[in-house]
Amino acid sequence: MKKILVPIDYSSHSDNAVVYALEMAKKIHADIHLFHGIETPEFVAMPGFMVWPSEDFTDLKAEADNDMEKYVANIRRNLSFQYPYLRNIGFSTAIGSTNLVIGQAILDQKPDLVVMGMEDKGRINRFFLGSTSRAMIEKTTVPILLVPAKARYRPIEKIAFATDLSENDLNSIHDLARLFSLYNPEILLVHVDDQLSDFHDPRTPSNQFLNRVTCNINYNKIYYRHISETDINKGLKWLTENGQVDILSMIHRHPSIFSRILDGSHTQKLAKSIHLPLLVMREDKTPVGW
Numbered sequence: 001m002k003k004i005l006v007p008i009d010y011s012s013h014s015d016n017a018v019v020y021a022l023e024m025a026k027k028i029h030a031d032i033h034l035f036h037g038i039e040t041p042e043f044v045a046m047p048g049f050m051v052w053p054s055e056d057f058t059d060l061k062a063e064a065d066n067d068m069e070k071y072v073a074n075i076r077r078n079l080s081f082q083y084p085y086l087r088n089i090g091f092s093t094a095i096g097s098t099n100l101v102i103g104q105a106i107l108d109q110k111p112d113l114v115v116m117g118m119e120d121k122g123r124i125n126r127f128f129l130g131s132t133s134r135a136m137i138e139k140t141t142v143p144i145l146l147v148p149a150k151a152r153y154r155p156i157e158k159i160a161f162a163t164d165l166s167e168n169d170l171n172s173i174h175d176l177a178r179l180f181s182l183y184n185p186e187i188l189l190v191h192v193d194d195q196l197s198d199f200h201d202p203r204t205p206s207n208q209f210l211n212r213v214t215c216n217i218n219y220n221k222i223y224y225r226h227i228s229e230t231d232i233n234k235g236l237k238w239l240t241e242n243g244q245v246d247i248l249s250m251i252h253r254h255p256s257i258f259s260r261i262l263d264g265s266h267t268q269k270l271a272k273s274i275h276l277p278l279l280v281m282r283e284d285k286t287p288v289g290w
Contacts, residue, residue, distance in 0.1 A: 001028050001030050001112040001113060001179055001180075001182075002030055002031065002112055003030055003031045003032075003033060003109060003110065003111045003112055003113075004021050004024065004025055004030050004031070004032050004033070004111055004112070004113050004114075004115055005033050005035060005105060005106060005109050005111035005113070005114045005115070005142075006018055006021045006032060006033070006034050006035065006114070006115045006116070007035045007036070007037065007102050007105070007114070007116055008034055008035070008036055008071075008117075009036065010036075010067075010071070011117065012149060013117035013118055013147075013148075013149035014116075014117045015117075016117055016147060016148075016149055016150075016151070017115050017116055017117035017147045018034065018075070018115075019153065020115060020145075020147045020151065020153045020277070021115040022075070022081050023153040024115075024153070024156075025087060026081070027155070027182065027183065028182045028183075029087060029182075030087065030112070031087045031088045031089075031090065032087070032088070032089045032090070033089075033090045033091065033092070033105075033109045033111065034068065034071070034072065034089065034090070034091040034092075035091065035092055035093070035094075035101075035102065035105045035109075036064055036067070036068055036091075036092075036093045037093070037094055037095075037096065037098055037101040037102060037105075038060060038061070038064050038093065038094070038095045038096075039096075039097065039098055057095055060095065061093060061094075061095055064093040064095075065093055068091045068092075068093055069091075071091075072089055072091050075089060076089065090109075092105065092108075092109075102114075106142055111142055112142070112143075112179065113142065113143050113144075113145060113179065114142050114143070114144045114145065115144075115145045115147060116144060116145070116146055116147070117146075117147055117149065118146050118147060118148045118149060118278075141282055142282075143175070143179065143279055143280065143281045143282070144279070144280045145247070145277050145278070145279050145280075146277065146278040146279075146280065147277045148275055148276070148277070150275060151275060151276060151277055154246060155183065155246075156180060156183040156185050156246045156247060157183070157185050157186065157246055158185055158186040158187075158188060158243070158244060158245050158246055159176060159180065159185050159186070159187050159188065159245070159246065159247045159248075159249055159279070160188045160190050160239055160240075160243060160245040160247070160248050160249065161173060161176060161187055161188065161189050161190065161249045161250075162190050162191075162192065162236065162248065162249065162250045162251075163189050163190065163191055163209075164191070165191055165205050165206060165209040167212070168251075168283055169209075169251065170212060170213060170216055170217065172251050172281050172282075172283070173187065173189070173213060173217055173222070174216070174217050174219075175281065176249060176279075176281070177217065177219040177222075184221065185221065185246070186221045186222075186223060187219070187221060187222045187223070188223050188224075188225055188243065188245065189210075189213070189222065189223065189224045189225070190224075190225050190226075190227060190236075190239055190243075191206060191224075191225075191226050191227070192227045192229055192232050192235035192236065193226075193228070193229075194228065194229065194230040195228065206224065206226065210224055225239075225243075227239060236248065240275065240276050245276060246276065246277075247276060247277050247278075247279050248276050248277070248278050248279065249278075249279040249280075249281060250278070250279070250280060250281070251280075251281050251282070251283050252280050252281065252282060252283065
């Protein structure tokens with residue numbers, strides 16, 4: 001991992017995401033790029049209406065750049081971020097709709113990971129659930145790490161990956177191992193359904209899936225756990241509370257575990273219970289094999 005992009009809005013949960021990203025950057029020797037998007041309404045010239053002149057946007061952009069300079073300067077003065085290692089901290093700002101400007105920042109900066117904050121009190125902020133940002137998550141090819149407001153950084157020793165035993169999960173598991181390779185974490189593959197564990201039968205889908213993992217992924221710290229639970233949210237909540245997990249990872253696709261959680265009340269249930277960073281990964285349908 002060479003670069004981490006952190007969209008910020010100067011809120012407390014945004015600040016917490018910055019701290020989390022900086023601690024990761026120190027561990028893996030990655031660069032940090034902070035980004036602030038200025039959301040403005042779109043004006044259309046109509047008779048009897050005044051259009052906001054473009055020079056006002058220029059002033060707004062200059063003010064945003066100045067605020068970011070001060071924010072980055074405060075980070076650089078913080079001694080806790082200077083030891084043992086901290087690479088470059090860059091920043092940029094842009095004016096426009098949230099999903100477009102963050103999407104453009106991803107294209108410009110080419111980060112390996114995007115880190116964003118989640119609000120306190122169990123509510124995920126507009127970056128995640130707003131219509132503009134959900135469109136960004138739909139289209140992005142970069143993993144997005146969502147950090148709850150009360151989550152504090154700790155060395156990443158175990159990552160849980162929620163799987164439905166799909167063939168396409170193999171590439172994502174490989175990407176997960178590569179992305180966090182310098183941590184050398186345990187990767188716990190977790191399958192939640194209402195059936196009893198079939199792990200001891202070599203002919204079952206879970207064992208066939210694990211055999212494919214073993215044959216295709218050269219990483220020796222991958223384990224498997226089946227959680228027998230009819231409610232996916234309850235199963236994942238139990239895991240985050242009892243599994244000594246540092247990050248929960250999911251693939252965003254339709255239909256999927258993640259998609260079902262995004263629907264209606266499922267989101268609120270998960271957001272109220274989860275206290276761990278949530279890593280959202282894209283579905284990778286390229287042929288398996290390296």
